Amino acid sequence: MTIVNIFIGILMVIAGIFAIEAKKVIDSFILLSIMSLLSVFLFVTMKAPDVAITEAAVGAGLTTAVLVLALKRIGGDEK
Amino acid sequence: MRRFLSALIALGIVLFFINIISILPDYGNAQLSRVSQAFIGKKVTDSPDNVKFKESTNLEDGSANVVTSIVVNYRSFDTLGEVTVLFTSAFGIGLIIHGKKRYKYNQKPNFILRVSVGILLPIIFLFGSYVFIHGHLTPGGGFPGGTIIAAGILLLYLSNEEFDLSKTSKFVESIAGSLYIIIGLTGIAIAGIFLINFLPTGTLGNLFSSGIVPIVYTIIGFKVGAELSGLIADLHREG
Numbered sequence: 001m002t003i004v005n006i007f008i009g010i011l012m013v014i015a016g017i018f019a020i021e022a023k024k025v026i027d028s029f030i031l032l033s034i035m036s037l038l039s040v041f042l043f044v045t046m047k048a049p050d051v052a053i054t055e056a057a058v059g060a061g062l063t064t065a066v067l068v069l070a071l072k073r074i075g076g077d078e079k
Numbered sequence: 080m081r082r083f084l085s086a087l088i089a090l091g092i093v094l095f096f097i098n099i100i101s102i103l104p105d106y107g108n109a110q111l112s113r114v115s116q117a118f119i120g121k122k123v124t125d126s127p128d129n130v131k132f133k134e135s136t137n138l139e140d141g142s143a144n145v146v147t148s149i150v151v152n153y154r155s156f157d158t159l160g161e162v163t164v165l166f167t168s169a170f171g172i173g174l175i176i177h178g179k180k181r182y183k184y185n186q187k188p189n190f191i192l193r194v195s196v197g198i199l200l201p202i203i204f205l206f207g208s209y210v211f212i213h214g215h216l217t218p219g220g221g222f223p224g225g226t227i228i229a230a231g232i233l234l235l236y237l238s239n240e241e242f243d244l245s246k247t248s249k250f251v252e253s254i255a256g257s258l259y260i261i262i263g264l265t266g267i268a269i270a271g272i273f274l275i276n277f278l279p280t281g282t283l284g285n286l287f288s289s290g291i292v293p294i295v296y297t298i299i300g301f302k303v304g305a306e307l308s309g310l311i312a313d314l315h316r317e318g
Contacts, residue, residue, distance in 0.1 A: 047114060049218035050146040053210070057226040062307060065233055069314045073176070 005045060012038045025077040029067045036060040108133070119283070121145050133284045141280030141289035142215035150220065151292045151299075155274040158295075159259060162302060166256065169306045169313075178316030181243045188238045196238040203231040211300030215289045221296045225303025232308040236315055245316070248309035255302035262291060262298070 012035050019031035036059035043052035071077065104110070111119070111132060120130040129135075132143065140148045150158055211224030235242050266275040281288035 050144070050220065053219050054223045054226075057223040057230070061230050062226050062233070065230070066310065066314065069311070073314060 001045060005042060008038050008042055012042075025071055026068070029064055029071070032067075033060050033064045036063075118145050119143050121148070130283065133282065135283045136281065138280055138283060140276070140292075141283050142292050143284050144215055144217065146218070147215045147220060147292060147296070148289075151215075151295050152276055152289070155263075155295065158299065159263070159274070162256070162259070162299060165303060165306055166252075169310045172310055173313045176313050176316065179318045180316070181241075182315045182317040183240050184237075188240075192238050196234055200231055200234060203234070204228060207231065207300070207304070211296050212293065213286070214296040214300075215292045216284065216286070221299025222303055224296075224300040225305075226307060228300070228304035229307035229311060232304075233311050236311060243312065243315075245309060245312040248305045248312060252302055252305035252309060255298050255305065258298050259295065259302070262295060266291075 015031050015035040015038065019028045019035065022028045022031060036055060040052050040056045040060065043049070043055060116132075119132050130138065140152045142148045142152065207224045207227035209224075210219035210227060211221045214220035214224070232244070263274040266277050267273055269275075269277045276290040276292070278290035280290050287293075
C-alpha cells in the first residue's frame with residue numbers, strides 16, 4: 001500500500017505544478033480539482049474517512065464550481 | 080419499443096435494490112472490523128476495551144464516531160469559531176458582489192441537465208441530510224452535509240433561469256446561528272458551562288444518543304448549507 005500512496009503523492013505534486021504553470025485559468029481549476037480527488041484517495045487509504053468526505057464535498061466539488069462562477073463573473077480569462 | 084425498454088430498466092433497478100436489501104445486515108448489527116472497534120472504543124492501544132457497540136449506556140460521550148466527539152462535544156466552542164469564519168467569508172462576498180436581479184445565462188439549459196435535476200435533486204438532498212443527521216454514528220457531519228445540499232442548490236441554479244433564494248438562505252442561516260448560541264446558553268443555565276452536553280447520552284450506536292451532538296450537527300448542517308447556498312446566490316446576482 002505504501003508504494004501506491006507514494007505514487008499518488010507524486011501525481012499530486014505533478015498536478016500542483018501543472019496547476020501553477022497552466023496557461024489558461026480554467027485549466028488550473030481543473031488540475032486543482034484533480035489534486036483534491038487524489039488527496040481524497042490518500043485520506044481513505046490512511047483511514048481518515050471524515051476528512052475524506054469533507055474534502056470530496058468541499059475541495060473537489062463546491063470549490064471548483066465557485067471558482068468557475070467567479071471566473072465567469074469577471075469575464076473569462078482573455079487578456 | 081421505448082416504453083418497453085423503460086419498463087425493463089425500471090424493473091431491473093427494482094430487482095437490484097431488492098437483492099441488495101436481502102444482502103445488507105440489519106441497521107447497526109454489522110460485523111465490525113478491528114479498526115472500527117478501535118474507533119468506537121476510542122483507544123489507540125491494542126488492549127481490550129470495555130466499550131461495546133449497541134450495549135454500553137450512559138458513557139461520558141455517547142457518539143460512535145470519534146471525530147464527532149472531539150469536534151462537537153469536547154471542542155464545540157472551536158466549531159462555533161469555525162462556523163463564524165465561514166459566516167465572515169460569505170458575508171464578505173455578499174458585501175462585494177450584490178445586485179438587484181438574478182444573473183441569467185441567456186440560453187436554454189441542456190435536456191440532460193433539466194431531466195437529471197428532477198431525478199437527482201431529491202437524492203442529493205436526502206444524502207446531504209443523512210450525512211449530517213448520522214454525523215455522530217458514521218463519517219461525515221454538518222460541514223460536508225451542508226456542502227452537499229449547497230451543491231444541489233447550485234444544480235437548481237444552473238437548470239432553472241427563474242430560481243432565486245437569496246432571502247430564504249439568509250433567514251435560515253441567521254435562525255440556525257442563533258439556535259447554536261441558545262443551546263450553549265442553555266448549557267450555562269443548567270450546568271454552568273457554555274455548550275456542555277446536558278442531555279443523557281443514551282446507548283452507544285443508536286440514532287437518538289450522545290445528547291446534544293446530533294442536534295448541534297443538524298443546526299450546523301442547516302447553517303453551512305444556507306451559507307454556501309447564499310454564496311452561490313450572491314455569485315448569481317447582477318445590476
